[in-house]
Amino acid sequence: MSWTERYLATVLRGIAEPRRTDVDRELRSSIEDAIEERVGAGEDRAIAERVVLEGLGDPSALAGAYTGRPSYLIGPELFPLYRRVLPRLIAVVVPVAFFVLLAVKLSGGGDMQAAISSGISGVISVAMQIAFWATATFVFLEWAGPARQARSELVAATGRWTVERLPKVVDGRISVREVAGEIVTVLITIGILLFVASLSTTTASNNEIPVLNGEFRTIWVPILLALYAMRGVGHLLAYNAGRWTTFLAFSNAVIHVAIAVPLVVGALGGMIVSKVFALVISWPGLASGDGAPMLALAVGATLASGWEIVRVFRRARRAQPIRTDARIVSSSA
Amino acid sequence: MPDDELGAHRQELRRGTVVLACLLALREPGYGYGLLKTLEAAGIASDGNTVYPLLRRLEERGLLQSEWNTDESRPRKFYTTTPAGTELATQLLADVSNLTKSLHSLNGRS
Numbered sequence: 001m002s003w004t005e006r007y008l009a010t011v012l013r014g015i016a017e018p019r020r021t022d023v024d025r026e027l028r029s030s031i032e033d034a035i036e037e038r039v040g041a042g043e044d045r046a047i048a049e050r051v052v053l054e055g056l057g058d059p060s061a062l063a064g065a066y067t068g069r070p071s072y073l074i075g076p077e078l079f080p081l082y083r084r085v086l087p088r089l090i091a092v093v094v095p096v097a098f099f100v101l102l103a104v105k106l107s108g109g110g111d112m113q114a115a116i117s118s119g120i121s122g123v124i125s126v127a128m129q130i131a132f133w134a135t136a137t138f139v140f141l142e143w144a145g146p147a148r149q150a151r152s153e154l155v156a157a158t159g160r161w162t163v164e165r166l167p168k169v170v171d172g173r174i175s176v177r178e179v180a181g182e183i184v185t186v187l188i189t190i191g192i193l194l195f196v197a198s199l200s201t202t203t204a205s206n207n208e209i210p211v212l213n214g215e216f217r218t219i220w221v222p223i224l225l226a227l228y229a230m231r232g233v234g235h236l237l238a239y240n241a242g243r244w245t246t247f248l249a250f251s252n253a254v255i256h257v258a259i260a261v262p263l264v265v266g267a268l269g270g271m272i273v274s275k276v277f278a279l280v281i282s283w284p285g286l287a288s289g290d291g292a293p294m295l296a297l298a299v300g301a302t303l304a305s306g307w308e309i310v311r312v313f314r315r316a317r318r319a320q321p322i323r324t325d326a327r328i329v330s331s332s333a
Numbered sequence: 334m335p336d337d338e339l340g341a342h343r344q345e346l347r348r349g350t351v352v353l354a355c356l357l358a359l360r361e362p363g364y365g366y367g368l369l370k371t372l373e374a375a376g377i378a379s380d381g382n383t384v385y386p387l388l389r390r391l392e393e394r395g396l397l398q399s400e401w402n403t404d405e406s407r408p409r410k411f412y413t414t415t416p417a418g419t420e421l422a423t424q425l426l427a428d429v430s431n432l433t434k435s436l437h438s439l440n441g442r443s
Contacts, residue, residue, distance in 0.1 A: 019389070025401075026365060026410045030385060033366035033407070056382050065386035 004031055007053050014063030023066055031056070073139045078151065081158055082138045089134055090127050097126045112295040173319070179239040186232035190225055197221045203280055213274045213287075220262050227259045243319035244312050253309045260305035267298040351379050353429065355387060356414050356422035359397060364409040388412055396421060 008028060015023055031052055038048035056062060064071050074082055101122040105115035141151045199211040210217060234252050238244045244252070266272045270289035278287035285291030354377045358368060365385050372379050391397040396418035402409050414422065 022410075023389070025408060027385065029407050029409050030365040030381060033364075033409075034381070037366075055380070057380075062382050062386070065382060066389060068390070 003049055003053055004028070004035075007031075007056070007059055010059035011063045011066075014060055014069070015066055019066065070142060072142075074135075074142050077155055078138055078142055081155070082134075086131065086134050089130055093130055094123050094127055098123045111290070112292045112299075113290070116295075116299060173243060174235075174239045174315075176239075179235055182235040183232055186228050186235075190228050193221060193225060193228070201277060201280055209277045209280055210274060211277050213271055216266055216272050220266065224259060224262065227255055231255050231259070244316035245319075246316055249312045249316035252312045256305040256309050260301045263301040264298045267294040267301070270294060272297070347377070347379065350377070350429065351383060351387065352391070353422055353425040354379070355384065355391065356396060356418045357426070359412050359414045360419060360422075362400075362411045362413045364402075364411050367409075368412075391418065 008024060008031075011027065012020055012024055034052040034055075035045065035048045038051065039045050043051075061071060063069075098119050101119040102115050105118050106112070110118075141147045141154065197210075197212055197217050200208050201211070202208055212221070231252070234248060234255060238248050238252075241248065263272075268289045270287055270291075272294065273287040275284075275287045278284050286293055288294065354372055354375070355368065358371050358375070363371060365381070365388065368388075369379065369381060369384055372384070388397060388399075392399055392412065396415060397412045398415050399410050399412045402411050
């Protein structure tokens, strides 16, 4: 089979009747005309055929040009809507799905660790499913002939773009209210830490049993208190500077990691709550590293620190002065 | 200026004029490859993969009409610009002239 026959067969595969026969005849004669001309000018027939076909280019692109089928998945008309819808869909569904999965596992008698890991893997597949089906829907609207009407209605329904749709510009400035809130949070946290450290119970034989493990209470509680105080100072410095600078954001991250690590390691190692205390109140799981309370503490500390680190970095990035090249160039005028 | 930069802008300019060129050229009946040669001779070089599908689209919109000529050894589909096509071409040609004038007047201002 000649190159030309193979080329035509490939083009025609993408074209349905009634156009097909006509395109076949016409394209065939156009290709032969072009080859003939080159052969007439003294070129070898095989070479002429190759040059002509390669000049016409990818047959599936040519078929697309004949049928008007788009050579993209989602076109410029629908793409802005797609960009708006997909992240929002994921942002709404994923947290809901996570807590639903968590609740289902826990109510089914699973432990915290297993519930969290199945929640996370479940959420990943939910997010991928959403991304796939949302994309598939948009591709369908773009490609399917019968969906053309729906597409233009959809684009019309989302309306003309107006200035009201501009997102609010958050300039990263820190308000008094915000810094006051942070300081209050830090003070409350320090208060809770001191309160818990002072708690104890008295056994029947009149022994005082502190709630917290001795080592944790004497070494780590003071360190955590200092770190929380530093966290408060960091917020004050940022307020003073007017914004989170990159340096302050890094310091904030270091402080948060320093807070989270002893909490997580202590919780998972069962080193926070006194084992004696847990026995006395007959809830051994309270002090144990694989009991629900300590797992919850470890997860909570990780999430809280991670959230704060990301939040402050985002603030720092937004607060970067916008570079403008608004220098006025004195013209010859 | 790098060659591909110039090439890309030229292609952009031509893309807008290839419809007009076809409508004007086909006031005399013509077939695919012959039209390519006519355009090339007129200095408006264009590719087959642009022109061949374009001819069908213009026909579907009633701007061209076609007829198979089987008198010669090779059957060829001849296209002719319809009255609607001629009318459109006249308007577009006027637009192009105005554009050229505007561009030259912008150029003359400096």
